Amino acid sequence: MTSVSTSLTNAFKRRTQLEQPTWLIVLGILTVTIYAFSRTGFPEVARVSATIAFFTGFWGLYKYGSEVNSHILLRFVWIAAFFQFISWGLSQYVTPEWAEDIPKLDKVTRWFIFIPFAWWIAQRKNAIWLLWGAATAGTLISPWVTGGGLHEIIQGINGKRIDFGIRNAQHTALYFGTILIGICCLVKPLYRKNKLSLIPVALMISYCLLVIYINESRQAWLALIITFLVISSYTTLKYIKKSPRPKQIITIVLFFIGLTTLSTILITNDKIVNRVMLEQKTMNAVLSLEFDKAPYSSFGVRLHSWVAATYFIKAKPIFGWGHNGKSMVMEHTKTFPKWLKGFGHLHNFYIEMLVNYGIVGLIFYLSIWFVVGRMLFKEIKSGKVEKEIGYLFVAILFFWGVMNCFESYQNFWTGVFYFNVFMAGIMAKIWRAKLRPTTL
Structure with a gap:
């Protein structure tokens, strides 16, 4: 019994990052990379690889990650679970007829899958390029995996709106727009590494611009x-x-x-x-502040749902209505036509956060970006992280921020994947700066 107890004690004893087994690091980086590449086109493969990376990553972070400050991110996870539970509990108490049967605590906590992923990517100097490169490659080949291939691209050039099978055109535009921004922000370090890299870079920029143009988002x-x-x-x-x-x-x-x-x-x-x-009438309604006169066009539907959401936000401004608040707006707004009630979301992530989780939820979300950004720019200022990563962070913050004004990306798998891959790379850069310089 004594030997068993000693073995268990040693198993959970925290060690330094340099004592981490190489095979475990390789397994972690490999599974994260596979996940990044396969999520858009091969979801079953991604599910298995993500599960392995997730559990081994948390173990590695606990066992060997004492040198990095992961506590603040883990507190975010606990806070996310707490306010989701409070929101659900209040809905059960105030409006039990509309509340969900059980609390769905994974809807926000799944945003933090990037924590264990970041630990693995931080273990090797260039692993971040494996992560972001794999996600980029998985997106760039999407026309031939989930879409209609070259035929669909030609259809787009001829005037048909395309999406390559990535949920819908808005989500496809999010991915290709991000790749475009990433390449533009990182073209200088790529050029410094290899001048010939400008050739594939120019081709990828042209490809992304073409897709975004014919995608019509x-x-x-x-x-x-x-x-x-x-x-x-x-x-x-x-x-x-x-x-x-x-x-x-x-x-x-x-x-x-x-x-x-x-x-x-x-x-x-x-x-x-x-x-x-096409949205001229809707824009005229906005400019004249006569929102009820807006037609139920693409933007008009969004506008009507946002206006309806304000009444729900006013009713429960602090903790919101629970995860199903967004669908309740669409189902229980009497002025909506019947065909519109089938929409399960509000096409605006910030309004959805206010409806679902109130002011607390929205502040929580914005705090993630603030805390991560603060840590990143601290390392950039110290010279441990390249300034191009800072440009990328700010550029994605604006692009992602504007995009979420018209679609609820982070409440779909596409947005969760996007957020976790991007944040895993950023946190890996931050943690990499804190690890011992002797690591490869």
């Missing part, structure tokens, strides 16, 4: 424009501050020439103009 167009303006404005101002007077003038002139060129392309492109003008 207006929120993706808007999100990319806003992201481009924010990042380009910041980098231009930063360059101006460090440059002599003549270069400052040239930079400002080039910036406005580029802005004018982009604006001209957008307002003279028939496809873009026609797609935007």
